[in-house]
Structures are given as C-alpha cells and as structure tokens.
Amino acid sequence: EIVLTQSPGTLSLSPGERATLSCRASQNISSNYLAWYQQKPGQAPRLLIYGISSRATGIPDRFSGSGSGTDFTLTISRLEPEDFAVYYCQQYGSSRSTFGPGTKVDIK
Amino acid sequence: QVQLVQSGPEVKKPGASVKVSCKASGYTFTSFGITWMRQAPGQGLEWMGWISGYNDNTNSAQKFQGRFSMTTDTSTSTAYMELRSLRSDDTAVYYCARRRYPNDYWGQGTLVTVSS
Numbered sequence: 001e002i003v004l005t006q007s008p009g010t011l012s013l014s015p016g017e018r019a020t021l022s023c024r025a026s027q028n029i030s031s032n033y034l035a036w037y038q039q040k041p042g043q044a045p046r047l048l049i050y051g052i053s054s055r056a057t058g059i060p061d062r063f064s065g066s067g068s069g070t071d072f073t074l075t076i077s078r079l080e081p082e083d084f085a086v087y088y089c090q091q092y093g094s095s096r097s098t099f100g101p102g103t104k105v106d107i108k
Numbered sequence: 109q110v111q112l113v114q115s116g117p118e119v120k121k122p123g124a125s126v127k128v129s130c131k132a133s134g135y136t137f138t139s140f141g142i143t144w145m146r147q148a149p150g151q152g153l154e155w156m157g158w159i160s161g162y163n164d165n166t167n168s169a170q171k172f173q174g175r176f177s178m179t180t181d182t183s184t185s186t187a188y189m190e191l192r193s194l195r196s197d198d199t200a201v202y203y204c205a206r207r208r209y210p211n212d213y214w215g216q217g218t219l220v221t222v223s224s
Contacts, residue, residue, distance in 0.1 A: 001170075033210070035209070035211075037153075039153075044214035045153065045203075045211075046214075047211060047212050050209040050210065051209075054209075056209065057212075090211075095167055096168075096170070098155060099155060102152045
C-alpha cells in the first residue's frame with residue numbers, strides 16, 4: 001500500500017496570502033495519478049486537481065498542482081475566504097488507492 | 109447535471125450489517141465505475157473500493173475484504189455497498205463517488221452509526 005504523508009498538519013494564513021501544501025508518497029506514483037481535494041465542514045470532498053496538475057472543471061486558476069515521483073505540492077496563489085478548509089491528496093496509480101491525512105488551512 | 113444521491117442515515121448494533129445505496133443520474137451509468145470511501149468522525153478519508161459500472165469487476169482495500177461487498181443495478185443506475193459484522197469503529201460517513209479523474213462527483217454521504 002502506498003502511504004501518503006501531508007505537511008504541515010495545519011497552516012494558519014491570512015486572506016490574500018499564498019498557501020503551499022505538501023504531499024509525499026512512500027513510493028513512486030505511477031502514471032502521475034495524484035489528485036487533490038478540498039473539504040469543508042459537513043460537505044463531501046470536492047475534486048480540485050487530478051493527474052498532478054490538471055484542474056477539475058470549474059476550479060479557479062489560483063489553485064495549481066505540481067511535483068513528480070514521490071513529492072507533490074498544491075499551491076493556492078492568493079487565499080480567498082472560501083479557501084479555508086481541509087485539503088487531501090490521493091494517489092490512484094496503484095490498484096488500491098489511498099489518501100493522505102489532510103492539511104487544514106485556517107485563518108490566522 | 110451529474111448527481112449521486114445516497115440513502116439516509118442508519119443506526120446499527122454491533123455485529124449487524126448495513127447496506128447503503130447510491131443512485132446516479134445525469135450520465136451513462138455503465139460508462140464509469142463507482143468508488144466507495146468513508147470518513148470517521150473528525151478523521152480523514154479512507155478508500156474502501158470500487159466497482160465497475162458495466163461488469164462485475166471490483167477491487168477493495170485489504171482491511172475490508174471478507175465483510176465488504178459492492179453491487180450495481182444498471183436498470184436503476186444504482187450502486188450499493190454492504191458492510192457486515194459491524195463494529196463501533198465502523199461509525200463513519202460513507203461516500204460514493206463517480207470513478208473518473210479519479211473521483212469527480214460525490215454523493216452527499218450517509219452516516220452509519222454503530223452503537224449498542
């Protein structure tokens with residue numbers, strides 16, 4: 001099973017600031033199958049990024065994904081009030097998918 | 109528009125079984141699989157498995173094998189997941205999602221509470 005580690009656990013920032021979230025895999029993720037989700041309290045997760053860097057339908061361009069191999073990054077260029085939430089990475093390159101533990105982005 | 113609508117909350121006793129449904133609309137059901145995931149209170153997401161929308165192919169996480177099964181009814185565009193021998197640590201919100209990119213549309217979640 002591929003284990004994903006996310007850091008930091010919590011990121012405290014102000015609106016307008018840049019957020020950089022990290023996701024590290026225990027082994028190489030094949031075919032670039034790495035996705036990011038946003039989840040707000042009481043809601044289902046929302047797909048933001050798939051294939052490391054492709055934005056899902058309707059996702060604003062302030063969200064971007066990058067990385068390769070075992071190290072991946074989600075960047076939010078300028079935080080909007082609605083971006084304060086928990087973010088999860090997911091690998092789907094192995095036969096059994098796994099999620100990271102999440103990074104909470106909260107208001108400083 | 110694509111929608112996945114799940115069945116309502118359940119309360120079960122330890123040792124019982126639960127079956128959750130996920131009715132899809134707005135797309136051709138047989139073109140995509142359905143993934144099942146869960147989230148315990150205050151915890152992260154856990155991938156449980158997926159089922160093909162057009163044949164019986166499934167794949168599930170090893171920790172659930174033996175007490176977890178998934179089925180589909182293509183005539184009603186509905187997917188089902190059943191979890192047996194429930195324990196208190198199975199208390200969670202269970203989600204279905206369309207298996208594309210890898211999971212682009214999600215159901216609203218079904219809370220399953222296991223309590224004596």
